Amino acid sequence: MYVKELRLSGFRNYKEESFSFCSGTNIIYGNNAQGKTNALEAVYLFSIGKSFRTQQDRELIRFDEAFTKIDVCFDDAQRENEIEIVVRRDRKKQIKINGVPINKMGELIGCFTVVLFSPDELNLTKGSPNARRRFLDIAVSQMRPKYYHLLRRYNKVLEQRNNLIKKLRHTNDETLKETLGVWNEKLSDYGMSVVTYRKKFVETLKTYAKEIHLEISGEEFGLAYRTGFSSKEEFLEKLNHSLNRELEMGFTLYGPHRDDLDIDIGGKDIKTYGSQGQHRSAVLALKLAQADMIFEDTGEYPVLLLDDIMSELDAGRRSYLSGKIKNKQVIITCTDAEDLPESANAKLIHIENGKII
Numbered sequence: 001m002y003v004k005e006l007r008l009s010g011f012r013n014y015k016e017e018s019f020s021f022c023s024g025t026n027i028i029y030g031n032n033a034q035g036k037t038n039a040l041e042a043v044y045l046f047s048i049g050k051s052f053r054t055q056q057d058r059e060l061i062r063f064d065e066a067f068t069k070i071d072v073c074f075d076d077a078q079r080e081n082e083i084e085i086v087v088r089r090d091r092k093k094q095i096k097i098n099g100v101p102i103n104k105m106g107e108l109i110g111c112f113t114v115v116l117f118s119p120d121e122l123n124l125t126k127g128s129p130n131a132r133r134r135f136l137d138i139a140v141s142q143m144r145p146k147y148y149h150l151l152r153r154y155n156k157v158l159e160q161r162n163n164l165i166k167k168l169r170h171t172n173d174e175t176l177k178e179t180l181g182v183w184n185e186k187l188s189d190y191g192m193s194v195v196t197y198r199k200k201f202v203e204t205l206k207t208y209a210k211e212i213h214l215e216i217s218g219e220e221f222g223l224a225y226r227t228g229f230s231s232k233e234e235f236l237e238k239l240n241h242s243l244n245r246e247l248e249m250g251f252t253l254y255g256p257h258r259d260d261l262d263i264d265i266g267g268k269d270i271k272t273y274g275s276q277g278q279h280r281s282a283v284l285a286l287k288l289a290q291a292d293m294i295f296e297d298t299g300e301y302p303v304l305l306l307d308d309i310m311s312e313l314d315a316g317r318r319s320y321l322s323g324k325i326k327n328k329q330v331i332i333t334c335t336d337a338e339d340l341p342e343s344a345n346a347k348l349i350h351i352e353n354g355k356i357i
């Protein structure tokens with residue numbers, strides 16, 4: 001995957017700007033609050049149609065503008081492609097791929113792949129299970145668009161089942177209670193498929209990440225998918241027998257929406273015992289493993305987006321990363337390009353107040 005051009009109009013602090021990138025290392029540098037992360041955010045948007053910073057699309061629109069229009073031009077193995085996104089304050093965002101409007105976000109997933117590594121991504125090992133499920137869901141969706149559709153169906157059924165549980169808390173309506181069986185059947189069916197996809201992904205990710213992690217830090221890395229059940233029957237059984245507790249709590253207690261990833265270093269749970277550096281190495285290993293997996297699977301290495309991360313890594317990890325990203329397209333942001341040994345052969349882009357200077 002090779003991003004050639006990025007055009008921003010009314011996006012965050014950019015009025016009108018065009019970036020052209022080289023196929024190797026690109027360094028976007030400048031002082032704080034000038035628009036470096038904003039530019040990465042724009043590139044990221046083309047991969048899943050959502051920002052990594054906000055759920056609210058309208059925040060992307062420049063303060064004094066009515067809408068933002070961004071577009072990207074990139075090469076994959078087949079051809080040159082263009083994606084355009086328009087966000088208006090009062091309407092659903094519109095996306096065109098090679099000039100053709102898409103109806104569903106699912107059509108975008110998998111067209112253009114990126115892997116992001118930023119200080120916030122440390123949440124992956126430090127934060128709540130939610131962050132890990134989100135990582136899995138995005139990673140699997142990028143490689144298996146079918147998974148994205150499956151997950152949507154699962155979430156829809158989950159939402160409907162949760163609404164039903166909330167209703168049942170206030171009424172003892174037996175006919176309403178009987179409809180639960182249908183939702184249990186659907187939820188366990190979709191849920192088991194979600195778990196199967198995730199488990200398979202995690203098994204492969206683990207083999208890649210273990211090796212990378214060992215190379216980065218010399219330490220053993222462990223990864224496992226943790227789920228509350230191992231078959232559809234078991235899941236269904238749990239759903240059928242937990243209604244009283246669910247009525248107490250007011251939501252669905254079992255299913256992949258409660259699953260997690262167990263990550264350990266040398267057999268010790270990283271969340272409980274990991275040092276800062278161990279968290280960084282683990283996340284770096286997971287992200288690079290994800291990128292390798294995308295390459296193995298699709299034949300295309302994703303665009304690596306590294307936000308402000310070089311300063312966070314020590315010399316050894318930096319040099320490992322530099323070796324790993326050789327001959328791949330990467331867009332790095334930093335405040336001082338001269339600090340980066342990579343800058344010698346890189347394309348340097350200096351940003352000041354939403355403008356390339």
Ligand code: ATP
Nearest residue numbers: 012013032033034035036037038059060061062063
């Ligand atoms: P740092 O080095 O601190 O990470 P940065 O260059 O990555 O800085 P960005 O996060 O890209 O900074 O840009 C932040 C700037 O963009 C802030 O000054 C913020 O006020 C501005 N900004 C964010 N959203 C909008 C918007 N919708 N309209 C106009 N400006 C915005």
Ligand code: MG
Nearest residue numbers: 036037038308
């Ligand atoms: Mg930033």
